[in-house]
Amino acid sequence: MITKLNQLSNVPAREAIIQLSVEAPALPLLSWLAAQQQFPKIYWHGRDRDEDVAAIGACKSFFFEDQVDDNELAKIYQQQRNKTSQQDIRYYGGLAFDRTVECWPEFGRAHFVLPRIELRRHGNKLRILVNLNFEDTDPQQEIQAALRAIAQVQKPKPLSPPHKMTLMGRSDLPHYERWEELVNQVTQEKFNQTTPKVVLSRHTQIDVSDDIDPWTVLACWQGRNPNSFQFGFQFSPERAFISCSPERLYLRRQQELFTEALAGTTVRGLNPEEDTLLAQALLDDIKNSHENQLVRKHIVDVLTPLSQYLGADEQPKIFKLNHIQHLHRSIRAQLQPGVSDFELLRALHPTPAVGGLPREAALNFIRQREGYARGWYAGACGYFNRNESEFSVAIRSALIEPRRINLFAGAGIVAGSDPLAEWQELENKLATVLAILIDF
Numbered sequence: 242m243i244t245k246l247n248q249l250s251n252v253p254a255r256e257a258i259i260q261l262s263v264e265a266p267a268l269p270l271l272s273w274l275a276a277q278q279q280f281p282k283i284y285w286h287g288r289d290r291d292e293d294v295a296a297i298g299a300c301k302s303f304f305f306e307d308q309v310d311d312n313e314l315a316k317i318y319q320q321q322r323n324k325t326s327q328q329d330i331r332y333y334g335g336l337a338f339d340r341t342v343e344c345w346p347e348f349g350r351a352h353f354v355l356p357r358i359e360l361r362r363h364g365n366k367l368r369i370l371v372n373l374n375f376e377d378t379d380p381q382q383e384i385q386a387a388l389r390a391i392a393q394v395q396k397p398k399p400l401s402p403p404h405k406m407t408l409m410g411r412s413d414l415p416h417y418e419r420w421e422e423l424v425n426q427v428t429q430e431k432f433n434q435t436t437p438k439v440v441l442s443r444h445t446q447i448d449v450s451d452d453i454d455p456w457t458v459l460a461c462w463q464g465r466n467p468n469s470f471q472f473g474f475q476f477s478p479e480r481a482f483i484s485c486s487p488e489r490l491y492l493r494r495q496q497e498l499f500t501e502a503l504a505g506t507t508v509r510g511l512n513p514e515e516d517t518l519l520a521q522a523l524l525d526d527i528k529n530s531h532e533n534q535l536v537r538k539h540i541v542d543v544l545t546p547l548s549q550y551l552g553a554d555e556q557p558k559i560f561k562l563n564h565i566q567h568l569h570r571s572i573r574a575q576l577q578p579g580v581s582d583f584e585l586l587r588a589l590h591p592t593p594a595v596g597g598l599p600r601e602a603a604l605n606f607i608r609q610r611e612g613y614a615r616g617w618y619a620g621a622c623g624y625f626n627r628n629e630s631e632f633s634v635a636i637r638s639a640l641i642e643p644r645r646i647n648l649f650a651g652a653g654i655v656a657g658s659d660p661l662a663e664w665q666e667l668e669n670k671l672a673t674v675l676a677i678l679i680d681f
């Protein structure tokens with residue numbers, strides 16, 4: 242790698258962005274990432290994939306702290322896409338749930354990074370990639386910056402399960418009484434006729450006695466829900482956002498698109514027989530079927546004008562996680578030529594699985610009444626690339642700060658939702674991560 246970099250100094254760069262790559266034996270990427278001291282730190286593991294990625298540093302970033310215009314994003318994306326003929330360059334990052342309101346520091350409303358160093362593991366093979374950006378910087382300086390980043394790489398340190406934290410305090414926003422009021426407002430007949438679904442959510446702040454390493458928590462969480470997306474973004478030592486989300490926003494391979502309706506929830510049974518009974522009850526339940534059906538219909542409606550072909554499951558299937566199970570319908574499409582990732586993000590995000598229906602009315606309700614800013618919770622996180630892009634919906638997520646863990650959970654409120662049952666659904670969605678962090 243160092244030789245390749247030094248060779249680069251002798252030839253004038255023909256490309257704006259150059260990616261160097263070497264192969265190495267696989268190593269545990271979260272252990273590697275936990276040991277690094279360069280920021281940002283990024284981890285990504287797509288659902289059902291034998292590939293994961295750890296990345297550090299940045300040679301180019303797009304950061305929108307304030308109002309972000311989708312047309313502007315689309316333009317930057319298109320320009321960037323045209324800049325390089327290399328196929329494998331990936332921009333990792335995310336969009337906030339609501340791009341019209343203030344968001345967390347460093348994360349902003351949209352933040353994407355072309356990492357300086359990227360480790361991609363596939364099976365037992367590892368590819369180490371180094372990205373150089375010759376467009377905005379002096380070539381010699383850029384090469385020196387890359388060499389410095391390589392010199393600062395640390396050896397992986399083995400992760401052990403996190404010690405259970407001592408709980409110093411917990412606060413829920415909204416608290417239960419407010420939640421009850423909000424659920425009753427949404428299920429009120431007059432409101433519900435025009436706004437059939439609003440996904441209400443809660444911010445649970447947990448204060449603990451010690452600092453907690455986000456990558457250790459993610460490694461543990463990943464072990465309990467292996468069929469989920471697992472990812473994390475840390476732009477500074479102060480805060481990290483991690484998620485173990487079952488939900489795909491979309492996967493695009495060329496013009497082929499895979500998305501889904503994931504909504505409707507119950508718990509897992511204590512034994513296989515009970516588990517099957519609960520799954521059947523979920524499939525038969527009118528309220529839960531309605532939650533899922535609204536998502537399916539909306540996705541089909543927004544994708545139809547962008548697609549040459551579109552197919553969506555008629556019947557839901559069961560998607561099982563560690564503590565809960567969901568209703569799931571797959572949706573596939575062949576996109577019209579030229580449909581870009583930003584058009585897809587704009588069309589799909591936020592889906593009624595995390596926002597509601599109609600989108601604007603539901604988002605207004607959330608903005609005005611939920612009482613906290615969601616930030617990247619329920620946002621869209623992933624990567625885009627010329628050939629392939631994948632985004633997950635950042636639910637089942639946590640923002641980790643010094644001695645504080647911020648957890649988020651939401652539930653789709655539709656006609657027939659009961660405040661207490663929906664509150665319990667929030668608890669069930671937090672059960673896996675809470676069990677890792679504290680004794681409860």
Ligand SMILES: C=C(O[C@@H]1C=C(C(=O)O)C=C[C@H]1O)C(=O)O
Pocket residue numbers: 440442488503504505506532567594595636637649650651652653654670
């Ligand atoms: C909003 C969340 O989850 C969403 C809501 C669901 C529901 O209400 O049944 C199920 C899956 C997700 O679509 C969350 O986990 O925070």
Ligand SMILES: [Mg+2]
Pocket residue numbers: 504505506532652653666
């Ligand atoms: Mg639900």
